[in-house]
Amino acid sequence: MNLITTTLTRLLLSVTLLFSTAALAEQMVADGRYEIHYNAFNSSFITPEVAQLNNITRSKYRALVNVSVLRLEDDGSKTPVTAIVNGQAANLLGQAQQMEFQKIDEGNALYYIGSFRFTEEERLKISLNVQPDPNQPAYSIEFEQTFYVD
Numbered sequence: 532m533n534l535i536t537t538t539l540t541r542l543l544l545s546v547t548l549l550f551s552t553a554a555l556a557e558q559m560v561a562d563g564r565y566e567i568h569y570n571a572f573n574s575s576f577i578t579p580e581v582a583q584l585n586n587i588t589r590s591k592y593r594a595l596v597n598v599s600v601l602r603l604e605d606d607g608s609k610t611p612v613t614a615i616v617n618g619q620a621a622n623l624l625g626q627a628q629q630m631e632f633q634k635i636d637e638g639n640a641l642y643y644i645g646s647f648r649f650t651e652e653e654r655l656k657i658s659l660n661v662q663p664d665p666n667q668p669a670y671s672i673e674f675e676q677t678f679y680v681d
Contacts, residue, residue, distance in 0.1 A: 558570050560670060560672060563603065564603060565600055565601065565602055565603065566600070566603065567598065567601075567661050567670055568598070568599045569597065569598045571595065571596045571597075571657055571676050571678075572594060572597070573591070573593075573594055573595075573679075574590055574593040574594060575590070575681040577589060585644070587633075591680045592648055592649060593646055593648055593649070594646065594648075594649055595645070596618065596630060596644070596646070596647075596657060597642055598644075598659065598661060599641060600661060611640055613641065613663070614643065614663040615660075615661075615665065616632040616643040616645070616659065616660070616661050617630070617660050618630045618657060618658055618659035618660060619658050620655045620656070620658075621655065621658070622654075622656075628648065630646065630647055632645040651679065651680045652679055654676070654678075655675065655678060656673060656675050657672075657676065658673050659671070659672040
């Protein structure tokens with residue numbers, strides 16, 4: 532992949548993730564050491580080009596979870612950090628789908644993307660474990676969201 536294609540891919544993914552984040556209320560946990568930002572959205576929000584370049588499956592019946600972890604520095608700045616991320620999406624009957632997260636590293640930004648299937652107007656409980664420091668316990672995050680076919 533040449534430099535122009537790589538740069539374009541990163542720009543498209545960043546813009547898509549930015550707009551999908553802005554469309555939802557900010558979802559974040561913070562403890563003074565880290566900020567963990569997360570959201571879930573339909574995979575069809577990602578352009579076909581960005582999905583193909585990042586091996587993301589687009590479907591009107593598939594959603595994505597986006598997680599990013601920032602370390603809070605002493606000077607007040609925030610630095611993206613790697614983390615161990617795993618999770619699941621479960622329906623009201625307790626049927627769960629495990630998510631495998633892929634890391635997308637843009638140098639100055641770092642995202643973890645996981646996906647799962649849903650049906651029309653399905654309410655799912657998303658459970659995440661995010662571990663920025665392998666020597667410390669993971670952060671447990673849970674939220675519910677209703678998904679609609681696009």
